Amino acid sequence: MKNNFKFKLFNLLVLTVISFSCNDPEPEFPVEQVFIKNPSFKLDGKYDVTKFEATKPVDLDMDGIFSSDILNEANKWKDSNEYFVHFFTERDDHDTTLYVPKLFVYAPLVSITVDEKANYLSTRYGLAGLLARFYYTEKDNRIALKGGDSNRYGRILDAKVVNEGLIVIQLAQYYYTSSGWEELKINATYKKRN
Secondary structure: OHHHHHHHHHHHHHHHHHHHHHHOOOOOOOOOOOOEOOOOOOOOEEEEEEEEEEEEEEOOOOOOOOEEEHHHHOOOHHHHHHOOEEEEEEEOOOOOOOEEEEEEEEEEEEEEEEOOOOOEEEEEEEEEEEEEEEEEEOOOOEEEEEEEOOEOOEEEEEEEEEEOOEEEEEEEEEEEEOOEEEEEEEEEEEEEOO
Protein backbone atom coordinates (compact mmCIF):
# COMPACT_ATOMS: atom_id res chain seq x y z
CA MET A 1 0.00 0.00 0.00
CA LYS A 2 2.81 2.38 0.98
CA ASN A 3 4.73 1.67 -2.26
CA ASN A 4 1.54 2.10 -4.30
CA PHE A 5 1.00 5.56 -2.70
CA LYS A 6 4.60 6.59 -3.51
CA PHE A 7 4.14 5.41 -7.12
CA LYS A 8 0.88 7.40 -7.49
CA LEU A 9 2.49 10.49 -5.92
CA PHE A 10 5.46 10.20 -8.26
CA ASN A 11 3.15 9.90 -11.31
CA LEU A 12 1.15 12.92 -10.15
CA LEU A 13 4.33 15.01 -9.83
CA VAL A 14 5.58 13.92 -13.26
CA LEU A 15 2.23 14.69 -14.90
CA THR A 16 2.08 18.09 -13.18
CA VAL A 17 5.56 19.01 -14.40
CA ILE A 18 4.79 17.80 -17.93
CA SER A 19 1.47 19.66 -18.10
CA PHE A 20 3.05 22.93 -16.93
CA SER A 21 5.99 22.64 -19.31
CA CYS A 22 3.77 21.77 -22.29
CA ASN A 23 1.09 24.41 -21.76
CA ASP A 24 3.21 27.45 -20.91
CA PRO A 25 4.70 29.25 -23.91
CA GLU A 26 8.32 30.37 -23.66
CA PRO A 27 8.37 33.85 -22.11
CA GLU A 28 9.38 36.75 -24.33
CA PHE A 29 12.12 37.67 -21.83
CA PRO A 30 13.53 34.55 -20.17
CA VAL A 31 14.84 36.61 -17.25
CA GLU A 32 15.47 33.60 -15.01
CA GLN A 33 17.34 31.72 -17.71
CA VAL A 34 21.10 32.05 -17.35
CA PHE A 35 22.19 30.64 -20.71
CA ILE A 36 20.49 31.41 -24.01
CA LYS A 37 20.77 30.17 -27.59
CA ASN A 38 21.07 32.50 -30.57
CA PRO A 39 21.61 35.77 -28.70
CA SER A 40 21.80 39.11 -30.44
CA PHE A 41 25.33 40.50 -30.58
CA LYS A 42 24.09 43.94 -31.68
CA LEU A 43 24.82 45.64 -28.34
CA ASP A 44 28.28 44.11 -27.90
CA GLY A 45 31.01 46.69 -27.55
CA LYS A 46 32.17 49.57 -25.38
CA TYR A 47 30.14 52.70 -24.67
CA ASP A 48 31.59 55.97 -23.36
CA VAL A 49 29.81 57.98 -20.68
CA THR A 50 28.15 61.24 -21.77
CA LYS A 51 26.11 61.88 -18.58
CA PHE A 52 26.42 60.48 -15.07
CA GLU A 53 23.74 62.20 -13.00
CA ALA A 54 22.25 61.50 -9.58
CA THR A 55 18.51 61.90 -9.12
CA LYS A 56 19.23 64.55 -6.45
CA PRO A 57 22.03 67.10 -5.99
CA VAL A 58 24.84 66.06 -3.62
CA ASP A 59 28.15 67.42 -2.37
CA LEU A 60 30.79 64.70 -2.82
CA ASP A 61 33.90 66.87 -2.77
CA MET A 62 32.85 68.80 0.38
CA ASP A 63 33.17 72.22 -1.29
CA GLY A 64 29.69 73.35 -0.22
CA ILE A 65 28.36 73.24 -3.82
CA PHE A 66 25.66 70.63 -4.55
CA SER A 67 25.34 69.11 -8.01
CA SER A 68 23.67 66.14 -9.69
CA ASP A 69 26.69 65.64 -11.98
CA ILE A 70 28.56 62.85 -10.18
CA LEU A 71 31.70 62.92 -12.33
CA ASN A 72 31.94 66.67 -11.83
CA GLU A 73 31.42 66.32 -8.06
CA ALA A 74 34.09 63.60 -8.00
CA ASN A 75 36.39 65.79 -10.15
CA LYS A 76 36.56 62.94 -12.66
CA TRP A 77 35.37 64.36 -16.00
CA LYS A 78 39.00 64.56 -17.14
CA ASP A 79 39.12 60.77 -16.60
CA SER A 80 35.68 60.11 -18.12
CA ASN A 81 37.11 57.60 -20.63
CA GLU A 82 37.66 55.24 -17.63
CA TYR A 83 33.94 55.19 -16.81
CA PHE A 84 32.52 53.22 -19.71
CA VAL A 85 30.11 50.32 -20.14
CA HIS A 86 31.11 47.09 -21.80
CA PHE A 87 28.41 44.84 -23.32
CA PHE A 88 29.74 41.39 -24.22
CA THR A 89 28.41 37.91 -24.94
CA GLU A 90 30.31 34.95 -23.50
CA ARG A 91 30.07 31.41 -24.81
CA ASP A 92 29.35 28.74 -22.21
CA ASP A 93 32.37 26.55 -21.39
CA HIS A 94 30.35 23.31 -21.37
CA ASP A 95 27.94 23.84 -24.27
CA THR A 96 29.21 25.90 -27.21
CA THR A 97 25.65 26.59 -28.43
CA LEU A 98 24.77 28.53 -25.26
CA TYR A 99 25.73 32.10 -24.39
CA VAL A 100 25.60 34.51 -21.46
CA PRO A 101 25.17 38.20 -22.40
CA LYS A 102 26.66 40.51 -19.76
CA LEU A 103 27.17 44.20 -19.18
CA PHE A 104 29.91 45.63 -17.01
CA VAL A 105 29.72 49.23 -15.76
CA TYR A 106 32.84 51.07 -14.62
CA ALA A 107 31.84 53.78 -12.14
CA PRO A 108 33.51 56.09 -9.60
CA LEU A 109 34.51 54.32 -6.38
CA VAL A 110 34.45 56.11 -3.04
CA SER A 111 37.41 55.71 -0.70
CA ILE A 112 37.22 57.48 2.68
CA THR A 113 40.34 58.27 4.74
CA VAL A 114 40.02 58.68 8.51
CA ASP A 115 42.55 59.13 11.31
CA GLU A 116 43.11 56.75 14.25
CA LYS A 117 40.16 58.36 16.08
CA ALA A 118 37.90 57.83 13.05
CA ASN A 119 37.81 61.54 12.21
CA TYR A 120 37.11 62.20 8.53
CA LEU A 121 40.21 63.36 6.62
CA SER A 122 39.51 63.06 2.90
CA THR A 123 37.57 61.37 0.12
CA ARG A 124 39.25 59.82 -2.90
CA TYR A 125 37.68 58.32 -5.99
CA GLY A 126 38.80 55.29 -7.91
CA LEU A 127 37.05 52.75 -10.10
CA ALA A 128 34.24 50.32 -9.19
CA GLY A 129 32.86 47.54 -11.34
CA LEU A 130 29.18 46.56 -11.47
CA LEU A 131 28.11 43.47 -13.43
CA ALA A 132 24.70 42.26 -14.67
CA ARG A 133 23.43 39.64 -17.09
CA PHE A 134 20.87 40.75 -19.66
CA TYR A 135 18.58 39.58 -22.42
CA TYR A 136 18.06 41.73 -25.52
CA THR A 137 15.53 41.48 -28.34
CA GLU A 138 16.21 43.39 -31.53
CA LYS A 139 12.58 43.45 -32.69
CA ASP A 140 11.48 45.82 -29.91
CA ASN A 141 14.93 47.10 -28.91
CA ARG A 142 14.39 46.08 -25.30
CA ILE A 143 16.87 45.04 -22.60
CA ALA A 144 15.76 42.89 -19.67
CA LEU A 145 18.23 42.53 -16.82
CA LYS A 146 18.64 38.98 -15.61
CA GLY A 147 19.91 39.70 -12.12
CA GLY A 148 22.49 42.33 -11.36
CA ASP A 149 25.21 41.45 -8.94
CA SER A 150 25.11 43.71 -5.92
CA ASN A 151 28.33 44.55 -4.21
CA ARG A 152 29.31 47.07 -1.59
CA TYR A 153 29.60 49.76 -4.25
CA GLY A 154 26.11 49.38 -5.68
CA ARG A 155 24.07 47.60 -8.34
CA ILE A 156 22.64 48.00 -11.85
CA LEU A 157 18.88 48.63 -11.74
CA ASP A 158 17.82 49.08 -15.36
CA ALA A 159 19.10 49.49 -18.92
CA LYS A 160 17.36 50.96 -21.96
CA VAL A 161 18.29 51.45 -25.60
CA VAL A 162 17.48 55.07 -26.53
CA ASN A 163 18.46 54.78 -30.18
CA GLU A 164 21.20 53.29 -32.32
CA GLY A 165 24.36 53.44 -30.22
CA LEU A 166 22.87 55.31 -27.22
CA ILE A 167 22.03 53.52 -23.95
CA VAL A 168 20.79 54.75 -20.55
CA ILE A 169 21.62 52.69 -17.47
CA GLN A 170 20.22 53.33 -14.01
CA LEU A 171 22.48 52.46 -11.09
CA ALA A 172 22.28 52.59 -7.34
CA GLN A 173 25.60 53.47 -5.71
CA TYR A 174 26.84 54.33 -2.25
CA TYR A 175 28.67 57.64 -1.82
CA TYR A 176 30.03 59.62 1.09
CA THR A 177 28.56 63.12 0.78
CA SER A 178 28.50 66.20 2.99
CA SER A 179 25.35 64.61 4.48
CA GLY A 180 27.16 61.32 5.27
CA TRP A 181 26.82 57.98 3.45
CA GLU A 182 23.98 57.88 0.95
CA GLU A 183 22.64 55.46 -1.61
CA LEU A 184 22.13 57.45 -4.78
CA LYS A 185 20.19 56.51 -7.88
CA ILE A 186 22.15 57.54 -10.94
CA ASN A 187 21.04 57.81 -14.57
CA ALA A 188 24.03 57.30 -16.83
CA THR A 189 23.96 57.83 -20.59
CA TYR A 190 26.47 56.10 -22.85
CA LYS A 191 27.36 56.37 -26.52
CA LYS A 192 28.85 53.45 -28.45
CA ARG A 193 32.50 53.80 -29.45
CA ASN A 194 33.28 53.85 -33.17
